[in-house]
Amino acid sequence: MRLARLVGLACAAGAILTMTGCGTIGVKPWQRDLLAKKEMALDANPLDAAIDDHVYFSKEAASGGRGFGGGGCGCN
Amino acid sequence: MQLKKPPTPLRLGLMAASCALLGSPAAKAQTAADGEQPLLIDAGVLYYKEDQGRVQTIEPIVRFKKDYGDEHVLGVTLAFDSLTGGSPNGAIPSRKAQTFATPSGTSLQPVSGVPQTYTTPSGQVVAALAKVTLYSVQPALLPLDPNFHDRRIAADVSWAQPVATDTHASIAGHLSNELDFDSAAFNAALSHDFNGKNTTVSAGVNGELDAVKPIGGAPVGGSDYTQLLKNGSKSKDVVGGLLGVTQVMSRRWVAQLNYTYDKSNGYLTDPYKIVSVVDGTGTETGYRFESRPDKRTRQSLYFGNKAYVGGEVLDISYRRSKDDWGIKSDTVDGRLRIDLGNDIYLEPHARWYHQGAADFYHLYLNQSDALPAYLSADPRLADFKATTFGAKFGVGFGGNTELSLRIEQYQQKPTDTTSSLAALQGLNLNPGLKTVIVQLGWRYDY
Numbered sequence: 001m002r003l004a005r006l007v008g009l010a011c012a013a014g015a016i017l018t019m020t021g022c023g024t025i026g027v028k029p030w031q032r033d034l035l036a037k038k039e040m041a042l043d044a045n046p047l048d049a050a051i052d053d054h055v056y057f058s059k060e061a062a063s064g065g066r067g068f069g070g071g072g073c074g075c076n
Numbered sequence: 077m078q079l080k081k082p083p084t085p086l087r088l089g090l091m092a093a094s095c096a097l098l099g100s101p102a103a104k105a106q107t108a109a110d111g112e113q114p115l116l117i118d119a120g121v122l123y124y125k126e127d128q129g130r131v132q133t134i135e136p137i138v139r140f141k142k143d144y145g146d147e148h149v150l151g152v153t154l155a156f157d158s159l160t161g162g163s164p165n166g167a168i169p170s171r172k173a174q175t176f177a178t179p180s181g182t183s184l185q186p187v188s189g190v191p192q193t194y195t196t197p198s199g200q201v202v203a204a205l206a207k208v209t210l211y212s213v214q215p216a217l218l219p220l221d222p223n224f225h226d227r228r229i230a231a232d233v234s235w236a237q238p239v240a241t242d243t244h245a246s247i248a249g250h251l252s253n254e255l256d257f258d259s260a261a262f263n264a265a266l267s268h269d270f271n272g273k274n275t276t277v278s279a280g281v282n283g284e285l286d287a288v289k290p291i292g293g294a295p296v297g298g299s300d301y302t303q304l305l306k307n308g309s310k311s312k313d314v315v316g317g318l319l320g321v322t323q324v325m326s327r328r329w330v331a332q333l334n335y336t337y338d339k340s341n342g343y344l345t346d347p348y349k350i351v352s353v354v355d356g357t358g359t360e361t362g363y364r365f366e367s368r369p370d371k372r373t374r375q376s377l378y379f380g381n382k383a384y385v386g387g388e389v390l391d392i393s394y395r396r397s398k399d400d401w402g403i404k405s406d407t408v409d410g411r412l413r414i415d416l417g418n419d420i421y422l423e424p425h426a427r428w429y430h431q432g433a434a435d436f437y438h439l440y441l442n443q444s445d446a447l448p449a450y451l452s453a454d455p456r457l458a459d460f461k462a463t464t465f466g467a468k469f470g471v472g473f474g475g476n477t478e479l480s481l482r483i484e485q486y487q488q489k490p491t492d493t494t495s496s497l498a499a500l501q502g503l504n505l506n507p508g509l510k511t512v513i514v515q516l517g518w519r520y521d522y
Contacts, residue, residue: 026274031327034384039413039421042322042332042382044391047118047139048468048482050153051515054135055124059488059509061431061457062405064336065378065395068282068316072230072250074257076456 115522116141123514130220130509131161147244148237157228162220166349166453167213168440168505170360174213176350177304178223218507221348228254242269250284258287265318274324282338284314290347297367298447301350305365312342328384333377340372351453352440358497361443366452368436374399389413402435403457419472425484427464433457439492439505455506459491466513480517485510 027035038044049066057063058075118139125132137155144150165176213219234248243266250261265280288294293306316338324330350363376397383390395407409427416422434457436450466484473479488509495505 025326026271026324027327028272034328035324035330037384037389039389040330040382040384042330042380044382047120047137047517047519048515050139051120051122051135051137055486055513056429059456059486060405060429060462061399061401061403061434062374062376062395062397062407062429064338064374065334065376065393065397065407066380067334068263068280068318068336068338071284071286071314072252072259072261073228074226074254074259074286074288 114143117520117522118517119519120515120517123512125512126161127510128218128220128507129162129222131159131163131224133157133159146238149235151232151234151236151248153230153232155228155230157226157230159224159226159228161224162222163224163348164455165219165221166346166366167219167352167360167363168453168500169213169216169218169503170352171499171503172215172360174219174360175210176213176219176221176363178209178211178221216503218504226255228252228257239266242273243267246280256289256291258289260285261314276320276322278318278320278322280318282314282316282318286312286314286342288312288343288347294343294345294347295365297345297365298449298451299365301363301365310343312340312344314338314340330382332380334380336374336376336378338374340374342370344368344370344372346452346454349452349454351438351451353443354440354497354500355443356497358495358499358501364441364447364451366454367450368452369401369450372399372401387415401457403431403433405429405431419475421470423468423470425464425466425468425482427462429462429464431460433459433492439495455488455490455509458506460488460508461491462486462488468515470517476521478517478519480515480519482513482515482517484513486513487511 034040043049043066053063053066054073057071057073061076063071063076116139118141120137122133122135122137124135135155135157137153139151139153141152142150167174167176209223211222230250230252232248232250234246236244236246239245245264245266247264248262250259252259261282261284263280263282265278267276267278269276288310290306290309292304293308294310296305296307299305316336318334318336320332320334322330322332345366345368347365349366351366352360353362353364355361374397376395378393378395380393381391383392390410390412392410393408395409396405397407398404407427407429409425411423411425413421413423434452436448436452437457437459438448438451438453439458440453441447441451464484464486466482468480468482470478470480486509490506490508493504493506493508495501495503
């Protein structure tokens, strides 16, 4: 079962790579024009992310993932 | 003239992954590799309101980030929460009115100024609660403690800098104070770029020490609610770590994979939550204070992506988590930033979440069953699905100022909401939750 799940994930990753034309992974320095846009940062809106983490931490049993698991609050 | 390096989303993502301090904002302050922003002020006000008169909060939050050059970045975040409203006490709705004593209220004197007594569902008159404020809940309604209120002040400080070629370090600290809870935390992380800065690996550790000071004291887990057996203050600690890989996949796609692990020890029970006890017909015969294990180990796997698709920016992530309380969860989160021109954008957001119940979650207890070692009816430990839908609208001014408005609705739908017991039939025992989230934002890059 676990093996089937891993194979499925590998197939999905392969499909994504194919669809995005990623024959080779990575870029040259002169190809970073789009990646350099502020909105392309993985953490482009840290304040929004912090507020979301706080809200979901107080209402759900799971937290974190982007960073360390939530805490620092007596709300859960 | 010294040319500044172009900001790389790789570093932004990496530092976010390695340094996000316990879900709090400050550790993210060091995330930007934007040498072009000597000082950034990011401020917002959150308005959060639950339906049915439940919790509402207003939270102003401000984040400063000062770049001292050469990627030496200081981050400071300050936040203030003010919460009021009704909070579920864990008991289920009943066919008859229910009376409870408020453990979370600050008033320990009777409302009327005269001694009060409390009659348990079985008819026993308890005088020991004479100095505790009581509240009643009408038939068929979810019991909410209407006296809930709290306020929270939190401060986070972080520092990040290069420590070797292509290697960066960061440290962060957190302090927060609530009426009944104090927290101190730290984290530290290292990251290294290689493969032409297309790949970054990171590793970090975090720790947290909390003082839990319940109003009226921490109840004895599993004890009879009417006996008010309390033990004063408690504490807990958390130790954890994170491993992450960030990879530039293509000119239009950057991905991040994180694994987190943490262990909590100490008082992990909610001191204000109880569990209903019913007889064979479903009629309440009493209540028990909840009791949770004093250890918890959690793990999560997070896969985040940013992609440039047809001129818009797609942010999509998946998280799988599990813990040794038996809770497993899946989260899918997606945002699409649509550029409307003239420095205006619209960002629709959708999130789907599902969690399984904790092993010791019980909607209620049967009087005839043996009392379990651990028990909780906290809706946050139940099996439920949750969705978030909303959008953010942002307008830029002069190239360095942005105003934004975010409006979202968050909804929880529990799986286990009914009972076949006669007195409970037709009642919604866990009606779920619907909230509105409004956030005003102001961002200024000096």
